[in-house]
Amino acid sequence: MSTPLDRPEYAASGPVPGGRPGRKLGPIADSVGSSHRAWLEPTRTSYLASGLTLADLSTRVPLAKSKLSELMRGIGLYPRWELIAGIAVILDMPVWPLQRLWRQAALDAQKTREWIERSSGKHPVTTSALIPPLEHGAFRETVEDAYRLYAQAFLPDGPRDTSVADTFDILWLSWNGALASPDMRSYAWNILRATVMAKTPHLDGRPELGTAAFDTVVLRALTYDADRMTQVTESLQLFKALTRLPDLQLDVMVLRRLYGFTPEETSALLGLPKPMVQSSERYAERFLESVFTPAPETEGPTE
Structure with a gap:
């Protein structure tokens, strides 16, 4: 299954993590769905680029190293927002797009709205958007209509709009990687394509x-x-x-x-x-x- 950041369809590059002591982080489990991957992949990328180890992270969030490894691979129970918010602060990730993607994946995982609100703890799910980087907003304004047309070729209106919104949230989460890539436009298009294809019915592959x-x-x-x-x-x-x-x-x-x-x-x-x-x-x-x-x-x- 193609994914927005780990396996782009053609020519894109993101941040290349450096080496670190300890056991190498395993891949995302094949059973993880596309909406869960939408926020998990940028989180993994931020973690790998941070230079921290799972042991380092475990000292700052209330979770054992083995459980953090499972979280980063999408194994086990769907994580509470309170935990993800704490990791986002440590990794200096923008919280708003991460919240929206986490919430959508929770709904797709059959979590109730009551569970979503209860699991937020001291970090409630924000309903008002924060401001992304100015360059991100300018880029979105330039390409959003075209992105919607492309998604429309494969998806009905609801999934089309969700795919485009997810694309810009994922791009915001991985903005540093986009800026460091050889061409941000190609980087963003690969995210769009993978996000759309994850929701598109396939026949014979x-x-x-x-x-x-x-x-x-x-x-x-x-x-x-x-x-x-x-x-x-x-x-x-x-x-x-x-x-x-x-x-x-x-x-x-x-x-x-x-x-x-x-x-x-x-x-x-x-x-x-x-x-x-x-x-x-x-x-x-x-x-x-x-x-x-x-x-x-x-x-x-x-x-």
């Missing part, structure tokens, strides 16, 4: 485009020959073929052909050079053309 994307495909017909594309869209072959594209080519085609972004706009959103965007589009078009090239006609039997 490939994401399924949603109803909104299908409506757009029919309307735009990907600019191919109108008569042939009418037959293709009616049979849904093109719709299915798009999902067979490699990740980058699929993203480029969603932005370029479904929503009409220019190569320059697509390059800026993905944080990739314009020639790479154009090359990806050409390869995708060749694949689609190979899929829909009609077989040569053969003469029927003669009497």
